[in-house]
Amino acid sequence: MKSAESIPLRFRAGFTLPAVLVIASALLLLAIGLLLIVGIERKTARSYLDRQRAELTARAGLQDVVAVLRTETANDDFVILQSTLPTPITAGKTPAPGLFIARGSATATSPTFRYLPLFSTTTGPTETKFTIPAMEPLVSTADGASTEISTLPYLDKSRLAWIPVTDKKGQLIGRYAFWVEDLQSRVDARTAGNAKDVAGAHKRFGWVSGDTTAYARFPAPGLNPAPSDIGPDGRDKEPPLDPIALYALDPDATAKDTSSLDKTIIDSRAALVSPDSVLAVAGIKPPLTRDATGRLVDLKAAAVEENLSASVQPYDEQPVVPFAQGISSAAAGKPKLNLNALLAKAPDTAVTEMAGWIDEALPTFKERKGGFGEDYLKTLAANAIGYAAPGNKPIVKMGTYRGLGASPMISEIVLDINYLGFTTRGTSKIMLYEFILFGEMMNHTNLPIEGQSSLSYEVGLNLPPIGASPVGTRFDDPSLLSDASQTSHDLVPQNGRYWSRPQSVVLKPGEYRFVKFATVRYQVNIGTGSVGANFTLSEDLGAAGLSMMWNGAEVERIPSITRESTGLTFIASFRKYFGKAAIPGHSYGPFGDFINNMGDPRIAHYIPFNGVAVGPANGIPLGENSFPNNISPNRRNIRFQTIYSSDSGTKPKTYGRVIPSEWPDGGHDAEVPSWSNGWSSARQGDTSPPANGTGPAFDPTTVPNNSTPQPGESLTYLSDRGRFYSATELGRLYDPIMWVPTFDPASGLDSRILSNNGIPISSAGIMPAAGTSWPSVQIGNAPSIYMGGGNTFRIGRPEHPNFDQPAAHAPHLMPGNHAARLLDLFHTGKSRSEDKALREGTVARIEGHINLNTASRESLRAMA
Numbered sequence: 001m002k003s004a005e006s007i008p009l010r011f012r013a014g015f016t017l018p019a020v021l022v023i024a025s026a027l028l029l030l031a032i033g034l035l036l037i038v039g040i041e042r043k044t045a046r047s048y049l050d051r052q053r054a055e056l057t058a059r060a061g062l063q064d065v066v067a068v069l070r071t072e073t074a075n076d077d078f079v080i081l082q083s084t085l086p087t088p089i090t091a092g093k094t095p096a097p098g099l100f101i102a103r104g105s106a107t108a109t110s111p112t113f114r115y116l117p118l119f120s121t122t123t124g125p126t127e128t129k130f131t132i133p134a135m136e137p138l139v140s141t142a143d144g145a146s147t148e149i150s151t152l153p154y155l156d157k158s159r160l161a162w163i164p165v166t167d168k169k170g171q172l173i174g175r176y177a178f179w180v181e182d183l184q185s186r187v188d189a190r191t192a193g194n195a196k197d198v199a200g201a202h203k204r205f206g207w208v209s210g211d212t213t214a215y216a217r218f219p220a221p222g223l224n225p226a227p228s229d230i231g232p233d234g235r236d237k238e239p240p241l242d243p244i245a246l247y248a249l250d251p252d253a254t255a256k257d258t259s260s261l262d263k264t265i266i267d268s269r270a271a272l273v274s275p276d277s278v279l280a281v282a283g284i285k286p287p288l289t290r291d292a293t294g295r296l297v298d299l300k301a302a303a304v305e306e307n308l309s310a311s312v313q314p315y316d317e318q319p320v321v322p323f324a325q326g327i328s329s330a331a332a333g334k335p336k337l338n339l340n341a342l343l344a345k346a347p348d349t350a351v352t353e354m355a356g357w358i359d360e361a362l363p364t365f366k367e368r369k370g371g372f373g374e375d376y377l378k379t380l381a382a383n384a385i386g387y388a389a390p391g392n393k394p395i396v397k398m399g400t401y402r403g404l405g406a407s408p409m410i411s412e413i414v415l416d417i418n419y420l421g422f423t424t425r426g427t428s429k430i431m432l433y434e435f436i437l438f439g440e441m442m443n444h445t446n447l448p449i450e451g452q453s454s455l456s457y458e459v460g461l462n463l464p465p466i467g468a469s470p471v472g473t474r475f476d477d478p479s480l481l482s483d484a485s486q487t488s489h490d491l492v493p494q495n496g497r498y499w500s501r502p503q504s505v506v507l508k509p510g511e512y513r514f515v516k517f518a519t520v521r522y523q524v525n526i527g528t529g530s531v532g533a534n535f536t537l538s539e540d541l542g543a544a545g546l547s548m549m550w551n552g553a554e555v556e557r558i559p560s561i562t563r564e565s566t567g568l569t570f571i572a573s574f575r576k577y578f579g580k581a582a583i584p585g586h587s588y589g590p591f592g593d594f595i596n597n598m599g600d601p602r603i604a605h606y607i608p609f610n611g612v613a614v615g616p617a618n619g620i621p622l623g624e625n626s627f628p629n630n631i632s633p634n635r636r637n638i639r640f641q642t643i644y645s646s647d648s649g650t651k652p653k654t655y656g657r658v659i660p661s662e663w664p665d666g667g668h669d670a671e672v673p674s675w676s677n678g679w680s681s682a683r684q685g686d687t688s689p690p691a692n693g694t695g696p697a698f699d700p701t702t703v704p705n706n707s708t709p710q711p712g713e714s715l716t717y718l719s720d721r722g723r724f725y726s727a728t729e730l731g732r733l734y735d736p737i738m739w740v741p742t743f744d745p746a747s748g749l750d751s752r753i754l755s756n757n758g759i760p761i762s763s764a765g766i767m768p769a770a771g772t773s774w775p776s777v778q779i780g781n782a783p784s785i786y787m788g789g790g791n792t793f794r795i796g797r798p799e800h801p802n803f804d805q806p807a808a809h810a811p812h813l814m815p816g817n818h819a820a821r822l823l824d825l826f827h828t829g830k831s832r833s834e835d836k837a838l839r840e841g842t843v844a845r846i847e848g849h850i851n852l853n854t855a856s857r858e859s860l861r862a863m864a
Contacts, residue, residue: 057174093156104323191848193246314847326816331361411442443507452502460543467529510709560621599658600789663790731795
């Protein structure tokens with residue numbers, strides 16, 4: 001047997017070859033397998049690394065955006081604007097908006113702005129004025145420098161720049177692009193809408209004439225007036241902006257809420273957890289079919305998707321003064337002043353601080369005043385404090401400012417002058433007179449008022465120069481009134497004047513009521529002189545005025561009243577009766593040379609008379625009105641004589657009217673029922689002896705008033721809530737601007753202005769034609785110390801043209817004397833909170849608000 005070793009080599013190789021081949025094959029397979037595994041692992045590692053890089057790049061991009069937002073929105077001195085590409089990327093699609101943060105800075109002349117895009121760009125905007133920046137050419141169109149991405153399905157693509165991300169060595173490791181959406185451009189589905197009206201319909205709270213509920217009298221339109229109930233998270237349980245008309249987003253909605261869309265959303269709000277949940281909460285069922293432009297085919301579904309946000313989280317911000325035209329560089333960027341904090345201070349302190357802040361921030365604001373004679377800014381501040389302070393006490397510092405509050409005003413004045421003949425006392429003759437002062441108290445506010453009122457007794461009529469010279473020269477001479485042998489009365493001397501005893505006055509909103517304030521009887525000893533056949537009483541022009549106290553404080557002053565001597569001739573042997581009447585705020589100057597103002601009694605306090613010479617420098621006294629024809633006891637003022645009728649063709653048809661609906665701001669005309677004046681003008685010429693020898697010839701307090709006053713027909717609106725809910729309530733304040741009106745002759749209006757000592761030489765005065773409102777303050781109108789009344793701040797409605805230059809109707813172009821500029825200076829803290837510290841604090845709660853700059857058309861419609 002041969003051994004294997006002796007076998008020739010050629011025979012042994014043939015045996016090992018298959019094994020080697022098998023092993024080689026195995027090794028090859030192993031190598032291939034190893035190569036495959038390495039490749040897979042390499043790809044996996046690269047994929048993981050790429051994923052990590054992408055995630056890190058995304059995080060870097062997100063952090064960049066967050067850093068920009070945190071830095072640029074830390075203070076409330078920015079606005080969010082939006083712009084779109086001039087040419088759509090995809091024809092027929094709605095352009096995707098690009099957002100910008102606009103930040104201002106103060107300069108000596110006008111503010112400048114810088115703009116930060118909230119989408120990725122290659123370069124930033126170069127604009128420096130307040131405008132909407134152009135989106136081109138912010139993104140480079142070079143290859144690889146930009147991308148076009150889809151944002152929302154119903155919007156066009158957005159063109160964005162790639163932002164590179166590099167490592168420490170400067171090597172590119174990633175890039176990102178971003179686009180930010182403004183959720184406050186939509187209606188907040190969690191807070192908007194309510195079902196508080198009849199049958200669960202939407203209700204918007206506002207003034208309801210005749211309704212005395214708290215809801216009907218809420219002072220800030222557009223806010224939910226339900227009593228605040230703050231939850232543990234600091235949010236109102238009653239959303240403050242739920243009057244936003246959620247139902248109006250329904251394409252089938254009408255002016256009234258007949259839609260089920262709002263009710264469905266309100267009932268399911270708890271399910272609002274993500275952007276897409278809005279559709280589910282609104283009851284929109286799949287399939288969600290879209291048209292070629294990306295919009296949902298179902299119109300209700302499209303309205304929900306495009307105009308509602310699931311929930312914008314509430315946040316607090318410190319309101320600051322914006323950088324805008326007309327605002328001083330010293331105030332721009334500073335915190336706004338809290339109106340509720342002002343209410344907590346002493347009234348004069350609050351008035352001084354508020355007026356000083358307005359003057360600092362808006363140096364030209366006081367130019368609104370025209371010919372207004374007192375401190376205009378302090379008067380406005382006093383109006384603001386009296387409007388909202390608890391109790392609504394009028395804030396007055398006589399001679400400096402007078403703020404309106406819950407006190408009556410003098411609406412009509414009647415001085416009943418009676419000569420009772422004469423008697424003898426030994427060898428002396430005693431002339432007997434009786435003067436009775438009546439004042440019509442008008443509740444110009446929407447609130448019931450009750451208190452004590454007094455009038456000053458000021459009679460500039462001179463005693464007749466008959467017989468021995470009397471002690472005094474005027475009927476109101478203190479030496480005469482203090483002589484009990486010659487006068488009997490219950491007047492009280494105070495502050496250099498004689499005042500009537502306080503009279504109790506209780507008035508409903510808008511109510512008028514005549515009150516008898518003083519009766520003064522005279523027994524003037526003229527010695528042995530002869531009375532003669534007749535004598536005339538006369539009064540120097542503007543010799544006496546009239547003041548009113550309310551609850552012991554002087555709150556109103558009419559500087560002077562003219563009582564014409566015409567018709568004041570007495571026949572000595574018989575009693576004679578004369579009534580002298582005046583309507584504050586209406587006719588000014590002596591007969592034949594007077595001005596007819598619009599008849600707003602609130603302006604009478606401010607029309608001056610500083611001397612005996614009538615003219616622009618000295619003012620003009622309140623003129624006499626025809627008695628009894630032109631008085632209207634216990635009802636809204638209206639001059640019946642020649643109302644809406646011609647007067648021998650020489651006077652405008654309505655020179656005598658006193659109609660609130662035709663004042664510059666318009667208003668309600670309270671009912672004027674028919675009445676009998678109870679006075680015969682023949683009494684003034686009656687030579688028959690009086691039947692009883694005592695008592696007035698006419699007592700206006702006895703004239704019945706059959707009208708029912710309505711709070712909504714009041715001239716002045718006050719809040720009885722003891723707080724400001726919104727700075728927009730400043731639009732309720734009376735604005736005593738005084739300018740010469742300009743009437744267009746082509747429209748049939750009286751275009752005469754001023755002549756000859758500043759007064760129109762015509763008893764017609766200046767009055768527009770029937771049914772035509774007094775004009776606004778036009779560009780070029782002259783200041784006036786005679787003309788005023790009928791104006792409240794025009795906030796939220798068209799401003800007077802003279803205060804709206806340039807008339808571009810753009811907020812950033814509003815001049816510094818535009819009424820709405822006040823909204824840039826004040827805020828109300830967390831006004832709905834029952835915590836006083838939060839109401840008076842430095843921050844405001846933002847919840848449910850809509851950004852007007854980015855809002856969709858339908859969102860704006862829901863607000864309006």
